[in-house]
Amino acid sequence: MTVQDETPITDREDIAKRLLRSSAKASFDPLVEIDWDAPIDEDVYAIRPERLSLYGTELWERLTEEQRKELSRHEVASIASIGIWFETILMQMLVRHAYDRDPTSNHVQYAYTEIADECRHSVMFAKMVGRLGAPYYRLDSVTQFLGRVFKTISNGPLTFGGALFVEEILDQLQRESMVDESLEPLVRAVSRIHVVEEARHMRYAREEFARMWQGRNPVSKLYSRIVLGLVVYYSTTRLINPKVYAAVGLNPREARRAARRNPHWIDTKTWAARKVVATLGGAGAISGPGRYFWRKAGLLGRPGNSATAATSARA
Template sequence: MTVQTPAPKPAITDREDIAKRLLRSSAKASYDPLVEIDWDAPIDKERYALKPERISLYGTELWDRLSEEQRKELSRHEVASIASIGLWFETILMQMLVRHAYDRDPTTNHVQYAYTEIADECRHSVMFAKMTQKLAGRHYRPDFITHNLGRVFKAISNGPLTFAGALYVEEILDQLQREAMVDDTLDPLVQAVSRIHVVEEARHMRYAREELIRDWDDHGRISKAYSRFILGLVVYFATTRLISPEVYKSVGLDPREAAKAARRNHHHIDTKTWAARKVVATFDKAGLLAGPAKYVWRRAGLLGRPGAPAAIAR
């Protein structure tokens, strides 16, 4: 009989050592978006803000109906919607990091890096807010249920939920922005915002990844089951709200019809699977993807379509 060897746990370093290195990196490479980005420059409406293949309606009948000008306009609103969700979750994350630091020794590198990340997230929130205003002239606030579930989540989160939730949202944004920042066909503002966010979020993801894995093993079976379930809900609502139905009004489409088409669009599902592939692998290896929670991840379109190639990168 062949016995399968369990997948090795992700390696982690000493908490104080990694925090010291992250603090050093922050001192060398941190940015003030208000200074680094030319906010007075006009949006280039001849360019897309997002690769066409990543737009939620790409490849659908509704996409075929749109003119090239409308497609570019939709790309700007979709980026604004994604940034709005990012801003919403960063606000939640800042509160959870404050709670994480509250009971810990502020003289440690670990807590001092938590404070540093909070400062980074404050700047990112301003940056995202200014970008959404420039691209779409508005903020795409999450729907009432999602907005108030955010209140609940930040109140009941434990250590694994704080860092798993942060890692998930940061990884999704990171994948999209790594692609955007090197694509010179896209709007310069989107590229500039992406570059800043990618550099600083790399540190945040390292911090969250190692703290999650370190903390996860200290929890018992019931706590782990609870964390998997709540994380599944957070992931589902954050992912399915990335593109607000309201964005479709910008190009004269019916929000309900367009949102339905996007949910069924295999190109859109494949993009979500691609964007989540790294964090899915991390969570799977750590043991966070198991039981009923896995069904929720699949419903969110993060584990791929049946028969589709895994983690398609177009």
């Protein structure tokens, strides 16, 4: 199965024209649309408890309900911090993508539009992190350095494959959060804006990835699979910064080990990645040595788990 079988590739200019039209009708200014002065409701979760990295573990049982809710705010802040990191990389890669192309084309004008969207999203995420009472969870120096390398060596399939991966993971978590009225209102408002605008970004990335992947030779595809696997591994394993555990009184090293082995957390990551795994796996972009990193990141399910095994098999 190929990406084309799942998502027919339309004319590049035609799809960009439609995306530009959609952007004109449904774009948001988070600084205006969101009530940033509203108090944070600390009596509710910021994300569903079953999506938290320690849910179901012995450490989870040690926490009070108040600590669990505080952990939810810090884990949302950590995920948003990763979002800011990758959006900053993506904006640079989109500028490079547009650099040698005709700016009068719809395709390049939509790339510029997406860059503007991502700028607003990064500001929105940053403001949300601050309002949740959490710090900006800066990545470790190795991952920070690898991010610089990736944006420099990225080719077309890597740019759009990597973008699609990060956007799909966030999209799945936020689609669930935005409709759950039991969750923190600010997180729901941020999720709603991001979901609406990222739907266009994912369409753009999905079709551009498919278009560029078709023309790659076997060596280029092998290179792309390996680098994409590394990007996926480092992005996924850094979603939850160990410092979030210290914020609720846990030992970061012990909690990180528990989260890494937690079947509930592995299943959540597999669930969040299932669509992008189907898309990229169907194209043959998750195979060979690169597939090792997807599995090591916990995105292809747990051995013996029928639900996650079915997702993995489709890839």
